Amino acid sequence: MSAATPLLAVSDLRVSYRVAGLDLPALGFKARHVQAVNGVSLAIDAGDTLGIVGESGCGKSTLARAILGLTQVESGEVRYDGALITPRERLSLARLRGQVAMIFQDPYASLNPRMPVGEALAEVLRVHRKVEPQAIEARVADLLRLVGLSPQMAQRRPHQLSGGQCQRAGIARALAIEPRLIIADECVAALDVSIQAQILNLLLELQQSMKLALIFISHDLGVVRHLCRRIAIMYLGQVVEEGLTEEVFAAPRHPYTRALLAAVPDTNPDHQLAPQTLRGDPPSPLDLPTGCAFHPRCPHCEDICASGTRPTLRAARMGQVACHFDF
Ligand SMILES: Nc1ncnc2c1ncn2[C@@H]1O[C@H](COP(=O)(O)OP(=O)(O)OP(=O)(O)O)[C@@H](O)[C@H]1O
Numbered sequence: 001m002s003a004a005t006p007l008l009a010v011s012d013l014r015v016s017y018r019v020a021g022l023d024l025p026a027l028g029f030k031a032r033h034v035q036a037v038n039g040v041s042l043a044i045d046a047g048d049t050l051g052i053v054g055e056s057g058c059g060k061s062t063l064a065r066a067i068l069g070l071t072q073v074e075s076g077e078v079r080y081d082g083a084l085i086t087p088r089e090r091l092s093l094a095r096l097r098g099q100v101a102m103i104f105q106d107p108y109a110s111l112n113p114r115m116p117v118g119e120a121l122a123e124v125l126r127v128h129r130k131v132e133p134q135a136i137e138a139r140v141a142d143l144l145r146l147v148g149l150s151p152q153m154a155q156r157r158p159h160q161l162s163g164g165q166c167q168r169a170g171i172a173r174a175l176a177i178e179p180r181l182i183i184a185d186e187c188v189a190a191l192d193v194s195i196q197a198q199i200l201n202l203l204l205e206l207q208q209s210m211k212l213a214l215i216f217i218s219h220d221l222g223v224v225r226h227l228c229r230r231i232a233i234m235y236l237g238q239v240v241e242e243g244l245t246e247e248v249f250a251a252p253r254h255p256y257t258r259a260l261l262a263a264v265p266d267t268n269p270d271h272q273l274a275p276q277t278l279r280g281d282p283p284s285p286l287d288l289p290t291g292c293a294f295h296p297r298c299p300h301c302e303d304i305c306a307s308g309t310r311p312t313l314r315a316a317r318m319g320q321v322a323c324h325f326d327f
């Protein structure tokens, strides 16, 4: 692959969930759908770090699950290393899942409660044929050491571990496949604040030493800023701004990004943003606004925002923004 090909590229991806009702249009019944991901395009290069932020319900987890083929995609494309991933071609999906690992929010729910942690790691090594059977035990011990756990922990079941230890085991399991990309979905949100920093530092160290690509999904802008070179801001199923993290923080372009950043306590006097507050709650994804989905809450809303076409991402500096106006 040429250097210009991103490791992972998603284009115009759409995912909707049917939430209620019969789908019998001939009889006048129409099922209701939540448009959870509404035309997302983004890409990440090998070894790079991308943070995805946005309010609860904006579609971050759905996007992650759709990338891994865990949720049915309505339309759009996922390309890994340039190759199109389609659920019908099981080989392409198997290749993706052999190189892209996910770390979930709840470390206890993502491990089998009945299975000792070492056994769970051994199972991944066996399924992905990563090492010879006789080398599995040693590799499990290596993986546990890599995430700061003692190899004796292999005997323990998830409930015999603390939250932080359990998330370390979750990271070890992700690393067992020797991934090129890790997608971490709110992976510290369930942990005590004192433990969060340890886990984040571990993730960052591993990302750098192994040259992994990392997609880091979080509510926490401060953490994303610390961890990620690029950032994508999502609003109601759409990426509204994407770019170099430092540029986006220094001069956010989209009014939604500006409002999000203004809400973050900032101790740096160089980062003075006009205080802006977000008006109201996000509209229901069951009934998306016309035009720009952000227009009902936007302090700069003009007629075109409500009645025009939905703005799509366009180039802005080293990134992209989806807004009719330049700020
Ligand atoms: N299985 C499902 N069935 C129906 N609707 C769903 C399902 N999963 C998610 N949704 C809806 O899809 C939208 C996007 O949800 P998603 O979980 O992807 O958001 P999120 O950004 O990850 O939120 P959070 O920050 O709270 O984790 C929400 O409106 C949610 O209610």
Ligand SMILES: [Mg+2]
Pocket (backbone or CB within 6 Å): 060, 061, 062, 185, 186
């Ligand atoms: Mg989520």
